[in-house]
Amino acid sequence: MKLFNTLTQSLQEFVPLDDTVKIYVCGVTPYDTTHLGHAFTYLTFDTLMRYLEYTGHKVKYVQNVTDIDDDVIRKARELGMQWDELGNREIERFLDDTDSLNIRRPDVYARATDEIERIIELAQALVERGYAYVNEGCVFYDVKHDTEFGALAQSIGLNDYQSMLAIANERGNFPEDKRKRDPLDFVLWQAQAPGEPAWESPWGAGRPGWHVECSSMSMHYLGQQIDIHGGGADLTFPHHTCEIAQSEHYSGKAPFVRTWMHVGMVYQDGEKMSKSLGNLTLVRNLLKEYSADAIRIVLQNHHYRYPWECFPEDLKIAADTAQLFKQVRELIGPRLDGENTMLHNRFIAAMENDLNTPEALQLLKQSAREALDTRDKNLGAEVLRLTGILGLTA
């Protein structure tokens, strides 16, 4: 199978390190509802996992939830809730929403707050090795000390350390700057602010920074080098760039991740769907009108790497496609006895080409129509078997 690696900006033959494929995907910060963009990201990895299993791989899939973070604390205050109360509620909602879309849960759903001890250990090790420093109860990653910092950022156009530094300096208006040696430095551990939740550490009470939890959890649950690390394209920089720096200088092993996969953003009203703009299509609202299959089809009709906008018409078309597969089911019945090698091979070829689900679905739609026209039960059975790999339930 060929997958596009963001780091090298090229399609590469995917070969797992050992007999279990290790996948880590950055999850949500649980302070708001699940929208179509989240669904696109997590459906992509659901589909990948199903396909890898179909082709005979064992898969271990870890997804994190950053349940302690500035946004969670802020939103909880706005709502007059405890931060963990809000987090628990939103985690439940997120899992409900993705369950409703028939997105399989990861093997490990890991919380940042369960990771505190190991995060501290990681931060401490980076201090000892000179990649991080302590100031006023905070620990910062020392970007200047790390000559390799930014390779992933470079892949999306931030060409080198110097330019990142120059840009950051231009806008040096961050309150943290006084405690940091360099504006690009990022927090591994931050000292407790009044009224905020905190954990004990060698540097006093505090809580983890944003990027460090994923390094820690990925290495803890999957090992120091993994096959695939994924997430939304907006995480490429700084989040994943920082993860590489932390992880590789902690473990002394590179690459931390063999294939970086980034999912394109979903748009609404011509702009990126985002919580701050409020232009959201919520999964739970869509589910009132459309089936899980229809929503999966809308998403899988787009290749995971490219941004797209969802129009109401696309949902109707997807609903028709879902209906088409149901008609095939009526023709075939519950047992899938026949097969069609030609369709099977073309489907596999599409999926092997960087998980090209739009092409795969196109093949299935054409074949479904043909099977209904000619009452070809072998072809129909093959269609249903393959829609099953895509996680459809017709």
Add this chain to the structure above:
RNA sequence: GGCGACGUAGCCAAGUGGUAAGGCACGGCUCUGCAAAAGCUGCACCAGCGGUUCGAGUCCGCUCGUCGCCUCCA
């Protein structure tokens, strides 16, 4: 500003050097008592200019336009 991506019919979109898929919308036809549904059918100077080539939507350069990233973000 730096860097990156993209620009194919009204809309979505395939296409990775060899006569431009498909879908939606729209028009015509068939079938219908009418309509719907269904079926058939029609519908593209590939943003512009230049270059490489026997041949370019596809490769190279420039121009124009749209968008993204640059410590909120799936």
